[in-house]
Amino acid sequence: MPKPRIKTMEDLSVAIGVSRPTLSRFFQDPNLIKPKTVARIEEGLERVEYVPNFFATRLNRKSTGMIGVIIPYLNDLFFTKLLEAVEVAAMEAGLSVITKCSHSDPLIEARAAETFMSMNVDGALVTPLGDHSDQAVYQRLKSRLPFVLMDSRPTTMPDVDYVGSDHMQSTGLITEYLCRVGDPPVFLAMPRVNFNALGREAAYIAKMKELGFEPEIIGVDAVNDDGYFEGHGEAVLDKAFAQGQLADRSILCVNDRVAIGAIRAAARHGLTPGRGARGGLRIAGHDDYPLCPYLNPSLTTVAQNTDAIGRKAVSRLLQIIGGSVATDTPEISLFDGELKLRESA
Amino acid sequence: MPKPRIKTMEDLSVAIGVSRPTLSRFFQDPNLIKPKTVARIEEGLERVEYVPNFFATRLNRKSTGMIGVIIPYLNDLFFTKLLEAVEVAAMEAGLSVITKCSHSDPLIEARAAETFMSMNVDGALVTPLGDHSDQAVYQRLKSRLPFVLMDSRPTTMPDVDYVGSDHMQSTGLITEYLCRVGDPPVFLAMPRVNFNALGREAAYIAKMKELGFEPEIIGVDAVNDDGYFEGHGEAVLDKAFAQGQLADRSILCVNDRVAIGAIRAAARHGLTPGRGARGGLRIAGHDDYPLCPYLNPSLTTVAQNTDAIGRKAVSRLLQIIGGSVATDTPEISLFDGELKLRESA
DNA sequence: CATCAATATTTACGTGTGTAAAAGGGAGGA
DNA sequence: TCCTCCCTTTTACACACGTAAATATTGATG
Missing domain, CATH: 3.40.50.2300 (Response regulator)
Incomplete structure (x- = not known):
């Protein structure tokens, strides 16, 4: 017994008997709406299948609630560990993250950055390639959106926020x-x-x-x-x-x-x-x-304290997004390493 | 010397002196347009900074050119290897991939699936969790878009295409x-x-x-x-x-x-x-x-032949997307393993 | 110079939702 | 009964671009 599928919020509004703008506000925050109406909407959503269109919802919003993350390799457990820390921190902050892997290719890295900018992400977290990243890309990134470097700090980008190990x-x-x-x-x-x-x-x-x-x-x-x-x-x-x-x-x-x-x-x-x-x-x-x-x-x-690095990178990004911080001078956050004594030395 | 930033294709059209629909077609495929005009557009793009809006371009298209991939862990080199194979195959096919990691949490997995559906991805590739995936999610996925399982095959989903090892x-x-x-x-x-x-x-x-x-x-x-x-x-x-x-x-x-x-x-x-x-x-x-x-x-x-698995998963997805295939009976593709003789046995 | 085909532009509408302002409706108090 | 007040609905426009049809322009050909 598949539920009837409803494509647009317009159709949903007639199916439930609630105006479309009310539905729009409901999906953003149910608290904005009278509990009785909320109940009616939720009851209606039980009977039909509907999800708001991802693109339409983001098209006309000031904040997309997304951050982009670029890492150079996937087949490296250090980066995946860092990525996990970032994802956890972002999730706690209510952000969704879009991950792109550059496969250590400057062209792919540049494309990923372009994609992020065209998606109006709220901010970008980038783990740079070595010295062969296209630094023009980073300049554009910095000029267009909150942007924090992680793990590796190119000497060519001294004016960008950075989080890594000391x-x-x-x-x-x-x-x-x-x-x-x-x-x-x-x-x-x-x-x-x-x-x-x-x-x-x-x-x-x-x-x-x-x-x-x-x-x-x-x-x-x-x-x-x-x-x-x-x-x-x-x-x-x-x-x-x-x-x-x-x-x-x-x-x-x-x-x-x-x-x-x-x-x-x-x-x-x-x-x-x-x-x-x-x-x-x-x-x-x-x-x-x-x-x-x-x-x-x-x-x-x-x-390396990947957990702290990921957490700090996200929180710094949130600071910049919130605008509650001076961005003229970059913040460099370095975390201490911790000795792990085992057998080999 | 930062280039002037142009937000909309409309503005770009007046800046370059080419009509907006022509620009629209240019960004989809420059071959659709006379070489001389193409040159003029590209020349204009040199002077200004413009990227088409990601959401707007996808909103009114039949095909988004994206596929979604869900993997259960990031901190496992087997999955990242598989993911790489998928990304390479997708890139060759001109698709961009959106990766989501479920962190072995059925709720996160379900959310990722919802996101994919709301993004109108052309298809989804999923590596399921063990027996604790929410199979209702898979049912919805299958009913809504081309959908192929990879690596692990739940007994509860016998009617879904599958690619893995024998x-x-x-x-x-x-x-x-x-x-x-x-x-x-x-x-x-x-x-x-x-x-x-x-x-x-x-x-x-x-x-x-x-x-x-x-x-x-x-x-x-x-x-x-x-x-x-x-x-x-x-x-x-x-x-x-x-x-x-x-x-x-x-x-x-x-x-x-x-x-x-x-x-x-x-x-x-x-x-x-x-x-x-x-x-x-x-x-x-x-x-x-x-x-x-x-x-x-x-x-x-x-x-495991991760390369073949990733490649096959993508090509199967493309088949279903192309509609050139009967989907009433699922296709099960199993690849042979290859013995790697080393020291331990 | 006229003609035809290829290409470009204009015009108009569609995509699904955000958002703001104005108008409507019902409940509570005087 | 009337009048606020709060919430909802209506209305309208915005978002940035896709797409199709009709029209205009261009270039080459005869």
Whole structure:
């Protein structure tokens, strides 16, 4: 017994016997209408099938109640974790989020931004690609709507609000830990297209100098070309171990995915990283990728506070939307990382 | 030097000196318009900033050019891989996709479905929750628009198109492999709320009987309650190993995430699964989770053909949208799994 | 220069809803 | 009974664009 389907609010108004503007207000907020009328409307909605047209409702509204989020990868649990935090925060604020993935392609990223602007979203949250994002797109975004960057901060966009981790603190934290408990670490980096990678590299160098050690960086050149972080970490260390190098060193990886590859390379060479044997191989990461506790050995790392980052990004966006804030000077929110001590270092 | 911003196509038409209907057709397909006029329009668009309003363009169109996709989790690389395949296929077909994540909540799933219907999407692709989806939602979805289920097939929805893996084949394949190379495996299952888990369990039983072995199933009851697959696998095996059980058995896990937990439990008890020692511990999974090659030991598993599944789901949707197909009888498309032999079994 | 076809413009109406102002109606109090 | 007051309805317009039919323009051809 399928209910009769009603397409327009007009038709619904005659079916229920309530004027269309009243229905319009009912769907926006039932409290605006007398309880008795509300009851009649709800009773009528029981008998028929009707949903207000998404486009028509948004066409003539000042606020669409939507925010757009752009992330660079889907196949990365860090970003999905961040996205979840954003979605939860947005839901609590009564916003619906439209997610677009740029697949690390500047063109797709630009298209997504265009889409958001054409949809009159109330604001946009963007996790930028490395240095190959089209910064003109960001300029337009900033000039047209509330706009907050997350996780990665392009040097070319100093005037945009930003929420992320304090690499100086987080990378400094694990660097210092590694130095205290064992030999000072080598830094396993990434090809220099990623601002986070650069920031952490700089933080590592600073902390090492502060402690009086000589910084040492490897993995800046791409060894493999499959584009995956794990593959990079494995390839770099596989080569090093094969040449009899690094097998007794502490290795701080730029992020956990690289560290996963690093651990794998160690295993292939019969090495088991861990804090057990002094002077032996140790491997640490950064991010607290969800699988860290389940690796063998489990991965010592620094957790990014994705929950706080997502929550802050949304609340900052709401501030700007609300207009209760000066936007001439950007707000930079950095959250501390938290040491996660496990087996690998 | 910000370009002047133009809001409506009307304003644009006076700014460029081309009629509005001509502009409308230009934005739909420039080929409909004389090259000389196209040049003039494009030249004009260089000088001003204008994007057609998303809602207005969709409001009065027969086809919105959008499809909706619902997945249950974001923090699962299997689903993100599937989503990528869908997005690629959709992009090639000129469709844009709207993704919603239900966070394994039937209410959110239902809301997402409502949203899709109110947006007049051309079709919907849904990866259902386990047995707790609201099937009334699916019924409405099916009655209102082209609708294809992916990955998991509720028994309550036999009349809906479905694209997924052939569990009988894939689970049979790895079961047979394990039986040939070593002792017949135990099946490490999941609490029975997941149709895939049930399907694979049944496939395991069938193959074992076919080969003349006695099926043996563990892990049906939840041991932990954190909701993560890895935690389930680890908890079940940790308990078993602690009791001196299963340490010399072959263990086929219902999926790779459970297997990751299983391997972790083994490591904690000093066990290294692998096909090396006859009669020793072996662990295998299902899905080919992207991290399988990087685990220690790397995980032997059966790859689901997510690429083919995503592609087929989109093409089937396009068929239904095109109307060139009988929808009275559902099409069930099952793809074969492919054995991925690695170290763990 | 006239003619025809291709293309562009004009005109007019449709899409489903938001929103504001004015007019209508019923309940309560004087 | 009359008069507020509050809520609802009516009326009207706005939103930005799709679409179709009729008309005007352009260019090439003869």
